[in-house]
Amino acid sequence: MQLRLMAVHAHPDDESSKGAATMARYVREGVSVLVATCTGGERGDVLNPKMDRPEVKENITEIRRAEMNAAREILGVDQAWLGFVDSGWVENYDPADPGSLPEDAFARVPLEQATEPLVKLIREFKPHVIITYDEEGGYPHPDHIMTHLISMDAWDAAGDPERYPDAGEPWQPLKLYYHMGFTKERVIALHEELLAMGEESPYGEWLENWTRPDKTSRVTTRVPCGDYFELRDDALRAHATQIDPDGWWFRVPLDVQRKRWPTEDYELVKSMVGAQPGEDDLFAGVREPADAEG
Known part of the structure; x- marks a missing residue:
């Protein structure tokens, strides 16, 4: 039986900046991967100055779908x-006051x-594993926080025949993970490697002014996927309204990333198959039961 992975994201481009190399690796290993995109990114700004033109802004919805x-x-x-x-970006957004x-x-x-x-999509696709955002949304964008909320609610509801009875036959996913992308440990490792090479680091000012909670200790699972970083970057560049090809995302050479941090990292938060210490596979504990299902 083919393994199935669902990634739940807020906007088009999030799938390429969070877990893209992981997905590319699993696809090429024969896993069926589905990205659920909650919104169309209609209120997103044009973040690439090379694309900041009136006709782009006027047609942002269609352009972001094409991207x-x-x-x-x-x-x-x-x-x-x-x-x-x-929902658009709101500075200092308070989820308790969405007004x-x-x-x-x-x-x-x-x-x-x-x-x-999302429950309907889970019941149709029948993922064994879901990846989504943590309680802060990864960062506090209203849509990212909402994506977290519906992902957790859908985890509980998808296998419950009494909830959403018209949304298809119940299906219980086996594992749910949060993305853990920019942990402080990862940023420091890349920063120090660049300095040791005599190169400029894009992370110096960020580290000096670091105020966000460090979630390094929450990482349970590191998926080796360095061979797919180039595909990840190509996918990012496809979102041309959002990603400057000469910008911050691409300032750390791929060989440096592969040497010092060749994984994408996750926190296992829900599991029907137990937890495997030091996981390097989102399907740890799942492959054998999935195969047994036929």
């Missing part, structure tokens, strides 16, 4: 839109209503 298609093809994944509307957001914003949709499309 998502290009990134999907590069990674080799399948992708589905959940159909919600981008500052537009009325049609994803983050203002009642949780029970917002969860249903």
Whole structure:
């Protein structure tokens, strides 16, 4: 039986900046991978100055869909839109007070209503493993926090026949992970490697002013995927409205990344098959049961 992995993301481009090399690796190992994109990124700014033109802003929804298609093809994944509307960025957003957001914003949709499309998709695709964002959304964008909320609610609901009875036959995923991308340990390792080479590091000022909680201790699983970093970067560049090809994302050479941090890292937070200390595979503990299902 083919293993199945679902990645739940807030906007088009998030799939390419969070776990893309992991997905590319698993696809090429025969795993079926589906990206669930909650919103269309309609309220996203044009972050690449080379694309900051009036006609781009006027057609941002269609352009971001086309970018998502290009990134999907590069990674080799399948992708589905959940159909919600981008909430937009709000400085110092308080999830307890979503009234500052537009009325049609994803983050203002009642949780029970917002969860249903994801439950339906889980029951259709039947993933063994889900990856999503932590309780802070990875960073505190309203849509990222909402993505976390519906992912956790859908985990509970997908296998419960009494919830969303019209959304398909119940299916219980076996594991759920949070992305753990920019841990302080990883940033320090890359920073120190660049300095040791006599190169400039893009992380110096960030480390000097580091205020975010360090989540290094929460990492349970490190997936080796350095061979797929180039595909990850190609997928990122496909999101041309969001990613400057000469920008910050690409300032650490791939050989440095492969030498000092050749993994993408995760926290296992839900498991029906137990926990495997020091995991290097999101399907640890799953492969044998999945094979036994036929």
